[in-house]
Amino acid sequence: xxxxxxxxxxxxxxxxxxxxxxxxxxxxxxxxxxxxxxxxxxxxxxxxxxxxxxxxxxxxxxxxxxxxxxxxxxxxxxxxxxxxxxxxxxxxxxxxxxxxxxxxxxxxxxxxxxxxxxxxxxxxxxxxxxxxxxxxxxxxxxxxxxxxxxxxxxxxxxxxxxxxxxxxxxxxxxxxxxxxxxxxxxxxxxxxxxxxxxxxxxxxxxxxxxxxxxxxxxxxxxxxxxxxxxxxxxxxxxxxxxxxxxxxxxxxxxxxxxxxxxxxxxxxxxxxxxxxxxxxxxxxxxxxxxxxxxxxxxxxxxxxxxxxxxxxxxxxxxxxxxxxxxxxxxxxxxxxxxxxxxxxxxxxxxxxxxxxxxxxxxxxx
Amino acid sequence: xxxxxxxxxxxxxxxxxxxxxxxxxxxxxxxxxxxxxxxxxxxxxxxxxxxxxxxxxxxxxxxxxxxxxxxxxxxxxxxxxxxxxxxxxxxxxxxxxxxxxxxxxxxxxxxxxxxxxxxxxxxxxxxxxxxxxxxxxxxxxxxxxxxxxxxxxxxxxxxxxxxxxxxxxxxxxxxxxxxxxxxxxxxxxxxxxxxxxxxxxxxxxxxxxxxxxxxxxxxxxxxxxxxxxxxxxxxxxxxxxxxxxxxxxxxxxxxxxxxxxxxxxxxxxxxxxxxxxxxxxxxxxxxxxxxxxxxxxxxxxxxxxxxxxxxxxxxxxxxxxxxxxxxxxxxxxxxxxxxxxxxxxxxxxxxxxxxxxxxxxxxxxxxxxxxxxxxxxxxxx
Numbered sequence: 008x009x010x011x012x013x014x015x016x017x018x019x020x021x022x023x024x025x026x027x028x029x030x031x032x033x034x035x036x037x038x039x040x041x042x043x044x045x046x047x048x049x050x051x052x053x054x055x056x057x058x059x060x061x062x063x064x065x066x067x068x069x070x071x072x073x074x075x076x077x078x079x080x081x082x083x084x085x086x087x088x089x090x091x092x093x094x095x096x097x098x099x100x101x102x103x104x105x106x107x108x109x110x111x112x113x114x115x116x117x118x119x120x121x122x123x124x125x126x127x128x129x130x131x132x133x134x135x136x137x138x139x140x141x142x143x144x145x146x147x148x149x150x151x152x153x154x155x156x157x158x159x160x161x162x163x164x165x166x167x168x169x170x171x172x173x174x175x176x177x178x179x180x181x182x183x184x185x186x187x188x189x190x191x192x193x194x195x196x197x198x199x200x201x202x203x204x205x206x207x208x209x210x211x212x213x214x215x216x217x218x219x220x221x222x223x224x225x226x227x228x229x230x231x232x233x234x235x236x237x238x239x240x241x242x243x244x245x246x247x248x249x250x251x252x253x254x255x256x257x258x259x260x261x262x263x264x265x266x267x268x269x270x271x272x273x274x275x276x277x278x279x280x281x282x283x284x285x286x287x288x289x290x291x292x293x294x295x296x297x298x299x300x301x302x303x304x305x306x307x308x309x310x311x312x313x314x315x316x317x318x319x320x321x322x323x324x325x326x327x328x329x330x331x332x333x334x335x336x337x338x339x340x341x342x343x344x345x346x347x348x349x350x351x352x353x354x355x356x357x358x359x360x361x362x363x364x365x366x367x368x369x370x371x372x
Numbered sequence: 373x374x375x376x377x378x379x380x381x382x383x384x385x386x387x388x389x390x391x392x393x394x395x396x397x398x399x400x401x402x403x404x405x406x407x408x409x410x411x412x413x414x415x416x417x418x419x420x421x422x423x424x425x426x427x428x429x430x431x432x433x434x435x436x437x438x439x440x441x442x443x444x445x446x447x448x449x450x451x452x453x454x455x456x457x458x459x460x461x462x463x464x465x466x467x468x469x470x471x472x473x474x475x476x477x478x479x480x481x482x483x484x485x486x487x488x489x490x491x492x493x494x495x496x497x498x499x500x501x502x503x504x505x506x507x508x509x510x511x512x513x514x515x516x517x518x519x520x521x522x523x524x525x526x527x528x529x530x531x532x533x534x535x536x537x538x539x540x541x542x543x544x545x546x547x548x549x550x551x552x553x554x555x556x557x558x559x560x561x562x563x564x565x566x567x568x569x570x571x572x573x574x575x576x577x578x579x580x581x582x583x584x585x586x587x588x589x590x591x592x593x594x595x596x597x598x599x600x601x602x603x604x605x606x607x608x609x610x611x612x613x614x615x616x617x618x619x620x621x622x623x624x625x626x627x628x629x630x631x632x633x634x635x636x637x638x639x640x641x642x643x644x645x646x647x648x649x650x651x652x653x654x655x656x657x658x659x660x661x662x663x664x665x666x667x668x669x670x671x672x673x674x675x676x677x678x679x680x681x682x683x684x685x686x687x688x689x690x691x692x693x694x695x696x697x698x699x700x701x702x703x704x705x706x707x708x709x710x711x712x713x714x715x716x717x718x719x720x721x722x723x724x725x726x727x728x729x730x731x732x733x734x735x736x737x738x739x740x741x742x743x744x745x746x747x748x749x750x751x752x753x
Contacts, residue, residue, distance in 0.1 A: 100531075100534065100535070127534060128534075130565075132561065132564075132565070133557075133560050133561060133564055135553075135557045135560065135561070137523070137553055137554060137557050138523050138554070138557030138558065138560065138561050139561075140523075141520065141522070141523025141524055141526075141527065141554060141557065141558065142523050142524075142526050142527040142530070142558075142561050142565075143527060144523070144524050144527060145464070145523065145524035145525060145526060145527020145528040145529075145530075145531070145541070146527035146528070146530060146531050147527070148512065148524060148527070148528060149462070149527070149528050149531035149532070150531075151531055153527070165553070168517065168520060168554075169520060169523070169554075172515060172517045172520060173515065173517070173520050173524070176515070177513075178720050178721070178722075178723070179498060179720045179721050180495060180498060180499055180503070180505075180513055180515060181494070181495060181505045181507075181512075181513035181720075182493070182494045182495045182496040182498070182505075182513075182720060183719075183720045184494055184495075184505055184506070184507035184513060185505065185507060185512055185513055186723070188723060218721045218729065219721050219722065221722075242723040243722050243723055271726070271727075317728075318722070318726035318727060318728050318729075319728070321727065321728070322727075
């Protein structure tokens with residue numbers, strides 16, 4: 008697997024700066040794919056350091072501080088959602104299901120939920136993604152909150168028809184007589200470095216092409232909890248991709264109380280003036296490092312976490328690009344037909360007169 | 373070493389029947405009694421469905437609607453099954469079961485508004501004709517995709533069970549649909565999760581032009597039930613009393629015993645697949661005629677109703693004239709109603725309009741304004 012490292016991104020940012028104003032701005036043209044990037048340990052979000060021993064220490068420390076890794080955040084979100092749900096409206100129920108969900112799931116995201124809420128509310132399904140998503144649509148159509156787990160995002164494709172033709176169009180085709188807005192599909196996602204191509208894929212672009220769906224990807228444990236709760240309570244079918252890399256490596260203090268983070272709202276997580284960088288999920292950590300590296304070269308980067316990919320917060324991105332005049336989108340997914348292309352095309356159109364540099368992006372594919 | 377045999381010719385699954393071809397109850401057959409009121413309502417709905425099919429089919433041929441699908445030859449499956457269900461039972465239909473809606477009280481005007489895609493169509497003119505849906509009648513809006521509704525019924529049934537409702541979910545599909553992955557997934561899920569759902573397969577012999585001999589090698593559909601651990605039955609799909617009795621019993625078992633039931637109804641698709649199809653290209657015309665005349669399920673039920681002294685020629689004539697007038701009137705009304713406004717293209721995608729779709733709507737409006745002649749005048753902008 009070829010991975011762009013923070014250093015590679017830094018090189019590209021520098022190159023963009025050097026070429027700015029020289030090549031003009033043929034909107035929408037992509038830079039060439041970078042040469043094989045350096046395989047390097049990825050950068051980490053707040054609270055994570057390199058090295059397994061150190062990491063383990065931090066992890067314990069984090070847990071001692073009641074910090075939670077993403078998997079626990081996901082579990083907490085489900086739990087709190089259920090608690091709130093049961094308290095607020097007993098008739099409107101929440102269900103959690105999927106392959107191996109009952110004992111806690113292969114990533115331990117549903118640990119303890121079956122014991123706590125009952126084996127009929129938190130349960131295993133047969134090994135069949137189209138079946139479990141279709142089942143979830145039916146549950147949601149009856150007014151329930153259906154939280155379906157696809158064991159790996161790589162295995163979501165048998166459910167593609169159910170997601171695209173059914174979940175996404177359920178409300179539209181009925182003129183809002185019916186909806187399956189209570190459906191949330193969770194799926195571990197992205198690379199961890201040893202998963203090969205069937206445990207590493209980033210299939211978000213397939214779903215971003217589908218009106219009626221919301222696609223959300225968190226960058227950290229705290230974000231994961233707030234965004235997952237927002238997805239569960241959002242009255243539209245949502246797909247929540249959980250970067251696997253965050254499951255065990257990211258430690259962050261996660262508030263215990265019930266909180267939601269807004270969907271379709273990007274966040275400027277680092278202010279800058281020279282170039283706008285956009286990413287989502289685990290890639291944000293790489294981009295944070297790139298910002299630090301670029302700063303050494305005197306380049307001031309503005310970094311945006313898109314969070315919700317569809318419908319995405321174009322306004323925040325536009326405002327940033329109008330300021331910096333340059334845009335770089337970086338995602339783990341393949342470049343061709345990736346969601347970065349959509350962002351670039353969109354911004355090229357709306358900010359044409361302000362973009363002074365190549366619009367380009369790097370990836371991890 | 374003993375292999376389980378494949379479906380042997382000699383041991384074909386029996387088919388449950390109550391009425392013979394002359395509308396006589398077969399001696400010794402067990403069935404659920406139907407009173408006069410229910411029987412007449414069932415028969416009236418069958419006649420209504422036949423009349424709708426004749427007139428709407430013709431309306432499509434005249435270019436007044438774009439598409440239509442008839443229930444010809446299969447009228448009693450949807451109507452007799454609907455009669456045995458309760459209004460609380462949630463229906464996940466395919467597309468050849470408008471009889472269920474008719475039984476539940478969907479009006480001729482409601483059907484017609486959908487076919488014409490006018491502003492009173494609940495689906496806001498978005499789908500092709502015959503894609504009905506009614507929230508108040510617990511009839512989940514149809515999608516064109518085959519078999520996708522089957523797993524939904526399982527999820528809905530699971531919810532009904534958990535909420536301790538005295539109701540089940542019912543889903544309909546054809547013989548072709550049983551080859552789809554969603555059918556197998558749903559059967560397995562229903563059995564494992566003990567969901568009170570009734571699967572009703574209309575095995576009408578044809579999936580557009582593909583005969584069942586090219587669809588599966590099993591002895592039909594019902595034999596697959598036990599492989600999933602599901603109670604199953606094969607029933608004569610042209611026998612209204614057999615269907616009524618079967619569905620009535622299935623409903624009791626599904627709800628009281630919290631289990632799924634598979635019903636295979638054997639019938640024949642007398643009509644073409646749709647108005648886009650000419651089935652004489654792939655099956656003999658005399659075969660169609662045989663089923664249309666000699667095996668017609670509505671005629672068979674009428675004979676039984678008449679034998680009970682509940683119906684005569686005069687009733688027949690009055691009913692057919694009355695329904696015909698009402699359908700024609702519904703068309704006249706629906707035709708004059710304007711189409712849903714352009715803005716409805718973008719609503720209901722999400723619960724609230726999203727900003728990206730708002731932008732696309734603005735662009736479309738600008739384009740329509742620039743090129744008004746290229747856009748239909750009956751769609752309010």
